[in-house]
Amino acid sequence: MPSHSLSNPDPGSDLRPGPAPAASVAPVASVAPAAPAAAAEWAAGPAAEPAGGGRVLVVAGTHGNEINAPWLLDHWRRQPERWQCGGLALELVIGNPAARAAGRRYLDRDLNRSFDPARLAAAADRCVEVERARQLLARHGPSGCEPCLVALDLHSTTAAMGNSLVVYGRRPADLALAAAVQAQLGLPVYLHEADARETGYLVERWPCGLVIEVGPVPQSLLQPAIVTQTRIAVETVLLCLTAAASGRLRLPPRLVVHRHLGSLDLPRQGDGSAAALLHPQRQGRDWQPLQPGQPLFVDAEGRSQPYVPPAGLEGRTVWPVFVNEAAYGEKGIALSLTARELWECPSLWGEALARLAVRLLPAGS
Ligand SMILES: [Zn+2]
Numbered sequence: 001m002p003s004h005s006l007s008n009p010d011p012g013s014d015l016r017p018g019p020a021p022a023a024s025v026a027p028v029a030s031v032a033p034a035a036p037a038a039a040a041e042w043a044a045g046p047a048a049e050p051a052g053g054g055r056v057l058v059v060a061g062t063h064g065n066e067i068n069a070p071w072l073l074d075h076w077r078r079q080p081e082r083w084q085c086g087g088l089a090l091e092l093v094i095g096n097p098a099a100r101a102a103g104r105r106y107l108d109r110d111l112n113r114s115f116d117p118a119r120l121a122a123a124a125d126r127c128v129e130v131e132r133a134r135q136l137l138a139r140h141g142p143s144g145c146e147p148c149l150v151a152l153d154l155h156s157t158t159a160a161m162g163n164s165l166v167v168y169g170r171r172p173a174d175l176a177l178a179a180a181v182q183a184q185l186g187l188p189v190y191l192h193e194a195d196a197r198e199t200g201y202l203v204e205r206w207p208c209g210l211v212i213e214v215g216p217v218p219q220s221l222l223q224p225a226i227v228t229q230t231r232i233a234v235e236t237v238l239l240c241l242t243a244a245a246s247g248r249l250r251l252p253p254r255l256v257v258h259r260h261l262g263s264l265d266l267p268r269q270g271d272g273s274a275a276a277l278l279h280p281q282r283q284g285r286d287w288q289p290l291q292p293g294q295p296l297f298v299d300a301e302g303r304s305q306p307y308v309p310p311a312g313l314e315g316r317t318v319w320p321v322f323v324n325e326a327a328y329g330e331k332g333i334a335l336s337l338t339a340r341e342l343w344e345c346p347s348l349w350g351e352a353l354a355r356l357a358v359r360l361l362p363a364g365s
Contacts, residue, residue: 052363055089056241057140057148058234062112062155062202063327064099065219068226069154069212072234084235086242088360091140091148095202098128103220105327112153116200133202142207149359150177151206152237156226157215158326160284163229166190166211168201172352173208176251179345180240180353181210183252187233188287190321190338191259198331208356210237216284219326244350244357251345258287258319258338265332267297267305276305278324278334289317290337313337 060069073092076083094100096111108127115133119125140148165187167174178189190213192198203209212233217226243249267275276297282290290296292315296307309316318337322328 052359052361053089054142054147054149054359055091055140056085056238056360057091057093057151057206058154059093059095059136059151059202060154061097061100062095062153063105063110064096064101064107065103065105066156067100067220068156068214068217068222069230070094070100071222072154072227072230083231085238088238088242088245089362090238091146093136093140095136095153096129096132098132105219112155112202113198113200115202115205117205119200136202137205141205149207149356150241151203151209152234153202153209153211154230154234155211155213156217156230157213157322158218159322159324160216160286161213161321162188162215162287163233164188164190164213164287165233166192166213168204168209168211169193171208172346172349173356174203174210175255175343176244176249176345176349176353177208177210177237177240179251179255179349180244180249181233181236182255184236184240185233189255189257191257193260195260195262208353212237241353241357241360244353245360247354249350249354249357251350253345255343255345257341257343258321259341261313261318261337261339262310263328263333263336264296264310266334267299275299279304282320282335283324286321286323287319289340290320291317 058073060073061067073094077092096106099106099111106129109129111129111132114120114129115137119130120134120137122130138144140146142149163185165178165181167178167189170191170193181187182189192201201211203211212230214226214229214233217223240249266277269275276299279295279298281295290307292309293306295304297305299305309318316339319340320335321338322333323335325333328334
């Protein structure tokens with residue numbers, strides 16, 4: 001039986017066989033490609049960042065049909081004194097208000113894939129979400145008129161991800177913040193990197209940023225447990241930032257990372273329709289190991305199709321995430337595969353976060 005093909009256009013970059021023992025994996029500073037010169041103004045850069053008085057941007061509703069976090073933000077705005085924000089100055093923003101009004105994920109294109117510097121710099125691109133991305137950066141970007149240094153982007157998912165964090169690339173401040181929150185709440189961390197097919201995430205344009213991803217919840221449905229989990233994660237991130245700003249944050253010795261390897265689509269027929277569905281034994285089992293030969297798909301006759309590792313992953317256990325996420329069908333993603341790794345937290349992570357967080361204190365303090 002042929003192996004499942006991995007929808008990662010550059011498998012050589014992150015499917016190296018036989019990675020180093022987990023505890024000795026050495027994170028590098030960054031894997032983000034250099035921004036083209038013409039797009040430099042859209043890239044987060046230290047030169048134009050404020051010396052003090054920086055804010056934390058909290059974005060909900062980047063996807064218009066993920067309605068729990070926007071509901072939370074609406075209430076937060078009305079009664080800010082009820083929230084624990086550690087004294088930080090916040091900007092509470094609805095990411096895609098037009099899509100929220102329409103009850104859709106997006107109108108023209110996915111806003112959370114619209115923050116590529118090159119796309120933002122392409123003046124001819126006037127679609128709703130690219131314009132919105134430019135607007136958010138002009139106002140709340142690190143060199144915007146109301147500058148923010150940290151971005152928290154709040155999402156929900158139809159997948160059983162629980163309360164989790166997504167980090168894009170290996171920026172030390174992001175990893176420090178994720179490690180600090182994991183130490184407090186035990187949240188799983190998904191490291192998304194080296195996937196040229198999925199780029200342009202919002203948080204990448206701020207000097208530090210995390211996605212908080214909570215599920216399972218259907219699209220356009222409010223559920224108190226999702227709201228509560230979102231609130232706990234946001235408040236914990238803010239308290240960790242406050243501790244970092246005051247020099248009180250102590251990182252745990254290690255961070256458990258689920259490192260992105262690539263994504264698998266459903267088996268398809270010639271006309272593009274699904275030839276098989278996700279196997280019921282795999283539904284709802286995000287963060288749980290998948291071994292070669294275990295049932296992964298099932299066809300209309302009820303025949304199971306086992307997981308056959310893609311090239312480069314032969315014989316390896318993987319940990320799926322975003323399993324059967326409803327919004328990813330159009331992207332050709334039935335699930336993403338990760339490697340579960342234990343990383344040391346080097347002191348430079350904490351130092352990077354502290355240098356950034358201290359600029360969240362009021363100017364002149
Ligand atoms: Zn989302």
